[in-house]
Amino acid sequence: MDKKRILVVDDEPNFVRVVQLRLEAAGYEVLVAFDGMQGVSTAHQEKPDLIILDIMMPAMHGHRVCEALKKSAKTWTIPIIYLTAKGSKEDEELAYKLGAEHFLTKPYDPQVLLETIKKALDPGAQLTKAEKGGS
Numbered sequence: 001m002d003k004k005r006i007l008v009v010d011d012e013p014n015f016v017r018v019v020q021l022r023l024e025a026a027g028y029e030v031l032v033a034f035d036g037m038q039g040v041s042t043a044h045q046e047k048p049d050l051i052i053l054d055i056m057m058p059a060m061h062g063h064r065v066c067e068a069l070k071k072s073a074k075t076w077t078i079p080i081i082y083l084t085a086k087g088s089k090e091d092e093e094l095a096y097k098l099g100a101e102h103f104l105t106k107p108y109d110p111q112v113l114l115e116t117i118k119k120a121l122d123p124g125a126q127l128t129k130a131e132k133g134g135s
Helices: 013-025 038-044 060-073 088-099 110-121 123-131
Strands: 005-009 029-031 051-054 078-083 102-105
Touching: 005 013, 005 038, 013 029, 013 110, 029 038, 038 051, 038 060, 051 060, 051 110, 060 078, 060 088, 078 088, 078 110, 088 102, 102 110
Parallel strands: 005 029, 005 051, 051 078, 078 102
Antiparallel strands: none
16 A cells, blocks of 8 residues: 655744654655645645645745645645644634644644544544444
């Protein structure tokens, strides 16, 4: 089975590196972008399986990135997980309205992030397991 590719879009290099190492240790291939414009461009060129997106970034705000990706025929099906320090209710509601699948805040629990990624990449797997009574 091919490794799932995840694009991490965040302007904090140290944070990106920590997330990248964790995801690679979990068996994912990781692509990175350090601003919103680069994130949109990389998503269109590389077509990752999932995108982890910050809100506050230079060149293009995270909400605009999400909106652009969800309006593009090339990227609209890619699941987006927000991972941001900007955790207001308004930001969370807007993220879901724009098409995000999940919204997590920093600081984050690495295990919760990995579980959220698994759910986003295979939303039926969780449901099927629950339907079978956890077996």
